[in-house]
Amino acid sequence: MGLEATLSDIPVKLHQGKFPNEQSISQGIVLRVLQELGWDIYDRAAVWPEYQTVEGRADFALCHPPTEVTCYIRLSGS
Numbered sequence: 001m002g003l004e005a006t007l008s009d010i011p012v013k014l015h016q017g018k019f020p021n022e023q024s025i026s027q028g029i030v031l032r033v034l035q036e037l038g039w040d041i042y043d044r045a046a047v048w049p050e051y052q053t054v055e056g057r058a059d060f061a062l063c064h065p066p067t068e069v070t071c072y073i074r075l076s077g078s
Contacts, residue, residue: 001036002036003033003036003037006032006033006036007033010028010029010032010033013028022059022075025075026049026059026060026075030059030060030073030075031047034047034060034062039062043066045063045066045067046062046063046064046066047060047061047062047063048060048061048062048063048069051069051072053072057074058072058073058074059073059074059075060072060073061073
């Protein structure tokens, strides 16, 4: 689809109520965008869901190189 098309599609789907909960946002927005940015969303050593940190739980940890966390994604309210 391409990053630009994906980013244009997300507000349309938000307006249509396609993402009613955190899990649908994770799958329908976060993972889509990460995949468009070149992350292998199926490689759990690179995109680690439900990552436990000292401050609590991050929805995703992005690892590069694999298993070396470079950043966290935490959805609002989680």
